[in-house]
Amino acid sequence: MTLQCDNVDFAHGERPALHSVNACFEQGQFSVILGPNGAGKSTLLACLAGLLKPDSGSARLDGRDVSSLPVADRAKMIGLLPQGAETHWAISVQALVALGRYPHRTGLGLSKQDRSAITDALNATGTSSYAMRTVTELSGGERARVLMARVLAGEPQWILADEPLANLDPGYQIDMLTLLRKQADSGKGVVAVLHDLHHAVRYANHVVLLHRGTIFAQGDMSSVITSANLAAVYGIDAQLFTDEKGLKQLLIHGKIAP
Numbered sequence: 001m002t003l004q005c006d007n008v009d010f011a012h013g014e015r016p017a018l019h020s021v022n023a024c025f026e027q028g029q030f031s032v033i034l035g036p037n038g039a040g041k042s043t044l045l046a047c048l049a050g051l052l053k054p055d056s057g058s059a060r061l062d063g064r065d066v067s068s069l070p071v072a073d074r075a076k077m078i079g080l081l082p083q084g085a086e087t088h089w090a091i092s093v094q095a096l097v098a099l100g101r102y103p104h105r106t107g108l109g110l111s112k113q114d115r116s117a118i119t120d121a122l123n124a125t126g127t128s129s130y131a132m133r134t135v136t137e138l139s140g141g142e143r144a145r146v147l148m149a150r151v152l153a154g155e156p157q158w159i160l161a162d163e164p165l166a167n168l169d170p171g172y173q174i175d176m177l178t179l180l181r182k183q184a185d186s187g188k189g190v191v192a193v194l195h196d197l198h199h200a201v202r203y204a205n206h207v208v209l210l211h212r213g214t215i216f217a218q219g220d221m222s223s224v225i226t227s228a229n230l231a232a233v234y235g236i237d238a239q240l241f242t243d244e245k246g247l248k249q250l251l252i253h254g255k256i257a258p
């Protein structure tokens with residue numbers, strides 16, 4: 001299954017955000033959308049999720065226009081973790097995560113499958129120990145993991161996450177990246193907007209590099225994360241290499257003088 005953008009243009013009012021964007025994402029891959037502030041990453045993710053309808057072109061899930069899918073069908077297929085997601089209701093963690101089952105619900109109560117998906121999501125995100133706490137009383141990092149649990153509870157085929165590492169300490173950042181990697185390895189499609197290039201090269205295997213609303217490069221990590229591309233897009237002097245354990249690492253030397 002593929003999720004793709006064909007010739008997408010999008011402007012927020014008068015402000016252009018995406019121009020002629022063609023990008024293709026596949027299940028089984030951990031894809032990252034990279035690019036400087038304001039490059040259009042969140043806008044692209046929102047178009048892929050069907051939250052924003054392109055001004056021209058389309059976002060397609062297996063050939064079907066995402067923005068024209070019935071909302072419930074779309075919610076079953078695509079789980080979205082929005083940027084800076086907040087929780088305004090004073091409900092329990094368990095109840096919030098259970099909301100992730102909403103697209104699957106047929107009756108009033110939770111089915112056995114609903115309960116099992118909620119338990120799995122709480123366990124996968126390390127949030128089961130505070131399932132009975134009130135979400136508005138959690139720390140930012142705890143809340144971020146609960147919101148990911150809500151996405152996982154919906155058992156979507158695709159997980160779209162906008163800055164999923166925000167508010168997480170280094171240990172939990174690694175847990176989150178490992179979780180996303182596992183989801184991709186299990187056959188789901190994972191697309192995340194990240195700012196941390198070190199984490200991106202280490203955990204993802206497909207990258208879309210945006211620059212000023214257009215695709216600068218896309219493909220596997222080694223072909224996109226080149227010193228020349230990083231210099232042109234971020235203005236940094238950096239080098240991708242493979243360490244002695246066979247892991248991809250990025251060495252950032254600094255900014256290139258203007």
Ligand SMILES: Nc1ncnc2c1ncn2[C@@H]1O[C@H](COP(=O)(O)OP(=O)(O)OP(=O)(O)O)[C@@H](O)[C@H]1O
Nearest residue numbers: 012015016017035036037038039040041042043044
């Ligand atoms: N609601 C909005 N109204 C007007 N302009 C917007 C709105 N949201 C985004 N933009 C503009 O659209 C462009 C792309 O924004 P977007 O949030 O997609 O970038 P981004 O790459 O995700 O940025 P960041 O890394 O800073 O989160 C920017 O020029 C931004 O100022």
